[in-house]
Amino acid sequence: SQQGEEDPQALSIQEGENATMNCSYKTSINNLQWYRQNSGRGLVHLILIRSNEREKHSGRLRVTLDTSKKSSSLLITASRAADTASYFCATSSGGSNYKLTFGKGTLLTVNP
């Protein structure tokens, strides 16, 4: 079953603008991660936030986690054309961190 649900499903912005993607999940989690996937290629890990953290930064990325609302957001600031990709949230829960459950993803298009 799909634990994470991203919205929007697709987002189109101009270079230099900020992009915000949201992820909701249904059960308690150990951590939540965001991955990027360029068209038809492998996934690249972006950032991990643990269930006891509320906000995390990495370069132009800012992730927030609200466990009371079971939701997370990924903000990409000052977007570039190279940021064009699909973005997936992934959660792990229970006793094992092996099993990642991915959301449906947001397709971000950054227009030059």
Added chain:
Amino acid sequence: DTEVTQTPKHLVMGMTNKKSLKCEQHMGHRAMYWYKQKAKKPPELMFVYSYEKLSINESVPSRFSPECPNSSLLNLHLHALQPEDSALYLCASSQVGGAQETQYFGPGTRLLVL
């Protein structure tokens, strides 16, 4: 070396063929994974190996047979596949223990079953 490699990049096979997908990593990771991804869908976990032993099988049909010959290699043997098995097959690896959450993915093998 922080790379996971997969071969071949593309594979076309008939429903009666037998083929294998290969995955290799040299990061010292002791957990390795196979995922299946259909177009415009998220990856779906198929198998997890931990210390070269199968630890998770997500009820995958027996026409998919995983193998982990050593800590660096992971194979997926394919036999009598169906056209609906056409997809991108992704391999990933991770540490075991405290930092196992982050998975490193290969570029994938795009499989077409005719």
